[in-house]
Amino acid sequence: MDDYAKKARDLYNRRGSINSKTDDKGVTRVYDETTGLFGSYNRDGSSRTIFKPGKGKAYWDKQPGK
Structure with missing residues (x-):
């Protein structure tokens, strides 16, 4: 498993x-907040993306889901 995939899996498992939320499409x-890392995952748990948003918590607050 490469480093990106490991980071994505570790973040999802935590x-x-x-902070986590799921939208009406299952994403x-x-x-x-400690590392600033954001991840988005499909309904089956596969990663869509992980990155550190420039606006951190403000970016998180705008994301859909509950």
């Missing part, structure tokens, strides 16, 4: 202990 988004 979704119960960090789960997670945000770790």
